[in-house]
Amino acid sequence: MAYAGIQTMLLSYKMQKSDKEFELMQITNKRSQATKDSSALSENYQAKKAELKEQYAEDDPDYYNEAIDQLDDDYNLDLADIADWEDELQQKESNCNTQIKLLDGYITTWTSALQNGIKNAHTYGAQQ
Numbered sequence: 001m002a003y004a005g006i007q008t009m010l011l012s013y014k015m016q017k018s019d020k021e022f023e024l025m026q027i028t029n030k031r032s033q034a035t036k037d038s039s040a041l042s043e044n045y046q047a048k049k050a051e052l053k054e055q056y057a058e059d060d061p062d063y064y065n066e067a068i069d070q071l072d073d074d075y076n077l078d079l080a081d082i083a084d085w086e087d088e089l090q091q092k093e094s095n096c097n098t099q100i101k102l103l104d105g106y107i108t109t110w111t112s113a114l115q116n117g118i119k120n121a122h123t124y125g126a127q128q
Contacts (some may be wrong), residue, residue: 017103024096045075079118
């Protein structure tokens with residue numbers, strides 16, 4: 001029957017949408033983790049900076065300045081890595097949302113086709 005084909009297409013699109021929604025959920029979780037990593041990195045940086053200041057700022061200012069420069073470089077590299085990861089996740093999230101919207105359109109179209117096919121096939125008591 002033609003209805004079986006339409007129902008199969010509809011089910012296929014719904015399954016694809018479900019997969020994309022699951023993928024989107026995973027991406028959202030990874031973005032949350034990236035935010036946590038960024039916060040932890042910042043807290044760690046501030047703690048190390050305070051520790052260096054306490055230990056070396058007055059006694060050995062040259063070493064302190066070198067250590068702070070190295071700490072800043074490491075922090076900026078790590079922060080850049082997290083920012084790159086967040087950008088990649090943002091792009092993946094955008095792609096998933098676009099695909100979900102596209103699948104919603106297909107689902108709407110096939111649902112309408114199925115409803116119209118059933119409606120046109122049955123006259124519900126109308127006589128001709």
